[in-house]
Amino acid sequence: MYWFINDDRAILEPQNxxxxxxxxxxxxxxxxCVVSKTYIAQQDSAFALENxxxxxxxxxxxxxSQMLQGSRQDLMSAEKLDKLSGTQTDPRTLSLFFDSFSxxxxxxxxxxxxxxxxxxxxxxxxxxxxxxxxxxxxxPVTLELNPMQQVPGxxxxxxxxxxxxx
Amino acid sequence: xxxxxxxxxxxxxxVDFVLSKTALILASVVVIAAVYHFAVSMEHMDRxxxxxxxxxxxxxxxxxxxxxxxxxxxxxxxxxEHLSYLQGQQFEISISSEYVAIDTNIDGRSMISARTPxxxxxxxxxxxxxxxxxxxxxxxxxxxxxxxxxxxxxxxxLASRANEVSFDASEQFYIHKTFIYFADxxxxxxxxxxxxxx
Numbered sequence: 001m002y003w004f005i006n007d008d009r010a011i012l013e014p015q016n017x018x019x020x021x022x023x024x025x026x027x028x029x030x031x032x033c034v035v036s037k038t039y040i041a042q043q044d045s046a047f048a049l050e051n052x053x054x055x056x057x058x059x060x061x062x063x064x065s066q067m068l069q070g071s072r073q074d075l076m077s078a079e080k081l082d083k084l085s086g087t088q089t090d091p092r093t094l095s096l097f098f099d100s101f102s103x104x105x106x107x108x109x110x111x112x113x114x115x116x117x118x119x120x121x122x123x124x125x126x127x128x129x130x131x132x133x134x135x136x137x138x139x140p141v142t143l144e145l146n147p148m149q150q151v152p153g154x155x156x157x158x159x160x161x162x163x164x165x166x
Numbered sequence: 167x168x169x170x171x172x173x174x175x176x177x178x179x180x181v182d183f184v185l186s187k188t189a190l191i192l193a194s195v196v197v198i199a200a201v202y203h204f205a206v207s208m209e210h211m212d213r214x215x216x217x218x219x220x221x222x223x224x225x226x227x228x229x230x231x232x233x234x235x236x237x238x239x240x241x242x243x244x245x246x247e248h249l250s251y252l253q254g255q256q257f258e259i260s261i262s263s264e265y266v267a268i269d270t271n272i273d274g275r276s277m278i279s280a281r282t283p284x285x286x287x288x289x290x291x292x293x294x295x296x297x298x299x300x301x302x303x304x305x306x307x308x309x310x311x312x313x314x315x316x317x318x319x320x321x322x323x324l325a326s327r328a329n330e331v332s333f334d335a336s337e338q339f340y341i342h343k344t345f346i347y348f349a350d351x352x353x354x355x356x357x358x359x360x361x362x363x364x
Contacts, residue, residue, distance in 0.1 A: 017190050018186060021193045021194065024197060028197060028200065039211065046215075050222050058233070061233035061234075064233075066235060096357070099317055099318070100285070100286065100357055100358055101285055101286070102264070102282060102283055102285060102286055104265075104282045105282060105283075
């Protein structure tokens with residue numbers, strides 16, 4: 001170090017400006033990388049916010065749908081849910097359920113009781129193109145298991161977004 | 167030969183000087199161009215964000231009405247005056263059964279923002295919907311006159327009728343949720359549609 005500091009031959013002196021420019025370019029590249037990363041993070045949160053609202057509106061629409069309504073307006077009928085999920089699925093009812101929504105929106109619905117004893121998965125065959133964004137929104141619902149038993153549960157809509165729609 | 171010898175024995179290092187300074191000037195030009203391009207790109211992204219915000223706002227109103235379990239009606243006024251980049255711009259709004267798109271032209275550069283509604287959209291007023299259904303099925307699909315057809319047929323028919331419709335950004339939008347009733351031999355069922363018109 002001592003020799004380096006006291007070296008008076010000035011080997012690097014004529015190229016000082018080149019080193020300075022190299023440092024400037026390096027600094028700019030680092031700055032551009034930081035800004036890009038921040039922009040990508042902001043894009044992700046904007047995507048989540050924009051699509052969360054849509055997922056939430058779909059969830060509300062399903063919860064209030066007359067197709068799944070129980071004996072009262074605020075109840076979801078387990079008997080009707082059985083027709084949309086599992087082995088007792090009625091293809092016509094399932095088709096009518098999903099046809100109420102735009103064919104460009106791919107989503108699946110999971111409904112479960114709070115104790116996890118009853119779970120319904122409602123989904124249609126998704127399109128072959130791979131989806132890139134997944135957003136989920138949940139709302140509380142009351143499920144009518146039978147005319148005598150009503151239990152709290154959760155309705156979750158998982159929305160799959162295509163690349164062009166982000 | 168003599169000139170070559172003079173050149174080879176010239177120790178003033180002017181070639182070195184010229185080359186290093188030329189490289190320096192070129193590097194500076196590249197850096198300045200990159201900084202300028204970066205600033206322009208950031209501005210373009212901000213404009214795109216604002217346009218996306220407008221299309222999301224319109225879509226959100228359509229989806230809100232679509233999520234209603236009953237017939238409902240709202241009006242929506244498109245307004246870009248509160249935005250910093252898109253203030254005073256001309257917009258072209260087009261709505262089809264598949265998407266909502268807004269496009270504009272800033273400094274000769276076309277920008278577009280498109281969104282997919284979650285619910286079924288028919289970009290015409292109720293009178294056109296009922297006339298279309300009546301002309302195809304003989305009944306207009308209201309609760310008093312349900313259609314005797316499968317819902318897939320009705321959806322297919324309306325999809326074939328619904329072209330992309332251009333809307334005037336300065337006029338008010340009417341967004342209306344309606345139901346089309348259809349019946350088989352036993353049951354009367356319904357399917358919801360969001361009508362958007364001016």
